[in-house]
Amino acid sequence: MLADLLGIPPQLLFGQLLLGLISGAFYAVLSLGLAVIFGMLNIVNFAHGALYMLGAFASYFLLKILGINYWGALILAPIIVGAAGIVIERFLLRRLAGVDHLYGLLLTFGLALVIEGLFVKFFGASGLPYPTPEALKGGVNLGFMFVPWYRAWVVVAAVIVCVFTWWLFERTKVGAYLRAGTENPTLLQAFGVNVPLLTTLAYGYGVALAGLAGVLAAPITQVAPLMGSNLIITVFAVVVIGGMGSIMGAAVTGLAMGMIEGLTKVFWPEASATVIFVIMAIVLVIRPAGLFGRTA
Amino acid sequence: MSRVSNEVIRLTDLHAFYGESHVLHGIDLDVHEGELVTLLGRNGAGRTTTLRAIVGLIGHRTGSIMIKGEETIKSPPHTIAHLGLGYCPEERGIFASLNVEENLMLPPQVGSKGMSVEEIYEMFPNLAERRKSQGTRLSGGEQQMLALARILRTGADILLLDEITEGLAPVIVDRLGEVLAELKARGFTVVLVEQNFHFARAIADRHFIIDQGHLAAVIAADEVEAKADVFDDFLSV
Ligand SMILES: Nc1ncnc2c1ncn2[C@@H]1O[C@H](COP(=O)(O)OP(=O)(O)OP(=O)(O)O)[C@@H](O)[C@H]1O
Numbered sequence A: 001m002l003a004d005l006l007g008i009p010p011q012l013l014f015g016q017l018l019l020g021l022i023s024g025a026f027y028a029v030l031s032l033g034l035a036v037i038f039g040m041l042n043i044v045n046f047a048h049g050a051l052y053m054l055g056a057f058a059s060y061f062l063l064k065i066l067g068i069n070y071w072g073a074l075i076l077a078p079i080i081v082g083a084a085g086i087v088i089e090r091f092l093l094r095r096l097a098g099v100d101h102l103y104g105l106l107l108t109f110g111l112a113l114v115i116e117g118l119f120v121k122f123f124g125a126s127g128l129p130y131p132t133p134e135a136l137k138g139g140v141n142l143g144f145m146f147v148p149w150y151r152a153w154v155v156v157a158a159v160i161v162c163v164f165t166w167w168l169f170e171r172t173k174v175g176a177y178l179r180a181g182t183e184n185p186t187l188l189q190a191f192g193v194n195v196p197l198l199t200t201l202a203y204g205y206g207v208a209l210a211g212l213a214g215v216l217a218a219p220i221t222q223v224a225p226l227m228g229s230n231l232i233i234t235v236f237a238v239v240v241i242g243g244m245g246s247i248m249g250a251a252v253t254g255l256a257m258g259m260i261e262g263l264t265k266v267f268w269p270e271a272s273a274t275v276i277f278v279i280m281a282i283v284l285v286i287r288p289a290g291l292f293g294r295t296a
Numbered sequence B: 001m002s003r004v005s006n007e008v009i010r011l012t013d014l015h016a017f018y019g020e021s022h023v024l025h026g027i028d029l030d031v032h033e034g035e036l037v038t039l040l041g042r043n044g045a046g047r048t049t050t051l052r053a054i055v056g057l058i059g060h061r062t063g064s065i066m067i068k069g070e071e072t073i074k075s076p077p078h079t080i081a082h083l084g085l086g087y088c089p090e091e092r093g094i095f096a097s098l099n100v101e102e103n104l105m106l107p108p109q110v111g112s113k114g115m116s117v118e119e120i121y122e123m124f125p126n127l128a129e130r131r132k133s134q135g136t137r138l139s140g141g142e143q144q145m146l147a148l149a150r151i152l153r154t155g156a157d158i159l160l161l162d163e164i165t166e167g168l169a170p171v172i173v174d175r176l177g178e179v180l181a182e183l184k185a186r187g188f189t190v191v192l193v194e195q196n197f198h199f200a201r202a203i204a205d206r207h208f209i210i211d212q213g214h215l216a217a218v219i220a221a222d223e224v225e226a227k228a229d230v231f232d233d234f235l236s237v
């Protein structure tokens, strides 16, 4: 097979592909949230990485203080982060409606610095451990590679979240409101839809997805204040490649970019850290609206 | 506030602003239940702005806007439609990211007597055929039908229609004329902004002539002949 032909051990190839798929799962869920937020609020949410971190910390404290396990955290942490997002939108971002979008970017960037700074101050920069849930310990040997159950679950969970969000946007009434609100919020409001509420909910949902990604990451990466700050840079590149505000684009591009990163690790390890940014540059030149973006 | 029993819209000293520019300078007008009135005037007279002010799309407005006896000048925009208002904007406002059916179903219910989807498709057969097409793939005439159809579904009984005949072929304009006559017969109250006076004249009960943000004249249907000079003064370019 191909891997043998190229003289690459299949364990390495598939191992990296799986790792890439897992990174891709996080890219997909995080960029999905960014796309939802950008659509309704026209804001590039720089606080996304910090809110992802908040999701991981929420699971940590739910376990430590309340004894609520991973599965409980999977439900509760996104709700907690979503609620934090609703407060942020309602009391901070809303005040910026009508001014240049740059202010939203600056505000969310500042928020990320403040939130991450506070967490570093109180918990130190190093990570706190979060256990893999009992049911997902171990893995399965596929012959050519070993797949840990937890990592497989992360990919499945990400796909479920992406499909659910797509369904929500494309097949429900709320989704029709969100699409219409992205296009022409004032007319939608004149029809009697409470657009300010819809906007708050969109932001809440977008950051709840970040919180969910944080829960998924907790057993893999450790819970650390700066866990989101590096990841989010790559996620922004993914969003640019997929096209701002495109739900499908965010999900598909996220998974694809993770895989490409994984493959690059196999064939040209030195380039793996930059490959996504190179792709971003090429896409920006050839198709500035992104692969799935609507060109105006 | 006193309210003439069948008065559904009353504007009193309505002023509207776009930023610094003062566009409406104290409009007073009233529309009765079941009436079809037009807002006529030259380009830039302020007719669109009057409709936009009524539905709450003008952020800075003062004076009084009573809808069915309720003051709405300070109401949040999304609450105003629920008094039974349906708005068809000048640019039609069909959503590109929604298909025809989603566009049709989009506006929330604002009254109980809305037309059913079947009735609407009967009234506008083209829309039925193209229900799965992207909204903005429709022809101009079909988009206009859709913009009208979607507010008929909501149960709105006051329709604010902005230049619905603009740029359409004569056969479609005729069809819209029939539709409006039918809506009037069904008891809808209609405020029609029109450039096409010929079209407006055939169906209207009264004409409000707006000039430079002021109400310049009110002319009942039976005075149109006698007051032809007023139309000449304010409508000819
Ligand atoms: N968004 C806006 N910002 C600033 N001024 C505006 C805006 N929209 C309209 N105006 C100005 O307000 C005045 C009234 O415009 P309006 O759209 O109400 O006119 P109209 O009677 O509907 O005419 P028409 O549709 O034929 O142009 C015009 O002088 C116009 O230039």
Ligand SMILES: [Mg+2]
Pocket: B047, B048, B049, B090, B162
């Ligand atoms: Mg106009």
